[in-house]
Amino acid sequence: MKAPALKWAIPAAVVPVLVLLAYGFRTDPREIPSPLLGRPAAAFSLTTFAGTPLSLEDLRGKVVMLNFWASWCIPACYDEAPALERTWRAYKDKGVMVVGINVQDKEAAALEFLRRFEHSFPNAPDPRGRVSVDYGVYGVPETFFIDRKGRVRFKHVGALTDEIARRQLDALLEEPS
């Protein structure tokens, strides 16, 4: 009789599939690790809504918090907006620069968003999406923390909170410049 062989043949075929499925369904397909961490942040030079030139090169030596957002991004961008301004006010005198990059938006709607949340840090549109792709952005909001040497150190996907911003900025500020 070949019954003993049968006893393990089916589990041997089925168990790996079940394990694979169990693993697959537990992972979040939306959570994609960024390959940019630890690498030099892509240079950009844009013009802010206020008309001032804004380039990463000029911010060398500062810790940069780079936030990608859009006025149509509801609710996450609205949720994090007050925290962005609070973080900017708390850290602007400590060597931190907060920069907003507006993605795929109408200028009027973007300006209305900035007025509504009284954002006082520089914000620039990325009209052709070049900067977004350079940073591997696949949705808004996403926030990148760039150290004084200009390397991407942390990426936060989704609405930012005061706590996350504080933790990342404090850690980067502690590093020797």
Place this chain on the structure above:
Amino acid sequence: MTRGWASAAAAVMLVAVVGWAAAAPPPAAAPPAPEATKPAPAATKPAPAATKVDEQTVHEVASQLRCVVCQNLSVADSPSETAKQMRAIVRERLAAGDSPEQVLAYFVEKYGDWILLSPRKSGFTLLVWVVPFVGLGIGLVLVAVVVRRWSRRPQGAAPSQLDPAVRERIRREMSEMDHS
């Protein structure tokens, strides 16, 4: 038992088919656009940075990139604004003299392998391409073994095992049928 082997073989085949469906390797990339479509550099003036880009090449590159805001759509197929911008970036990079491979490498550098719609045929993701065929091979071997067992079995033992008494009774009853 033979049936056991049959179901084992069926299970392996199922795994192979599921693996195949999950991997769903698309046909190999279309051949590169014919050389003729690329503009020859003008004899008098050296070609400026803005080389004319073949839209077919743009489409081929874009069709290998995952649209970042869609579910399972390529950058070539998505009508979204993001995909439009990414197509523009592909076009711009090709115009600047990048090869299609260099353009893909740029997107991989920014987004990781995730941006490629079909997994790379190297490293760990090579498994996705190979395992379905290995599973199919194992399944075929098992089916062959089972079929051989089935076809071999009826020969030999069966005729001689009949009880002589039963054989005699069959003969008698059949001859009765003939006479009735």
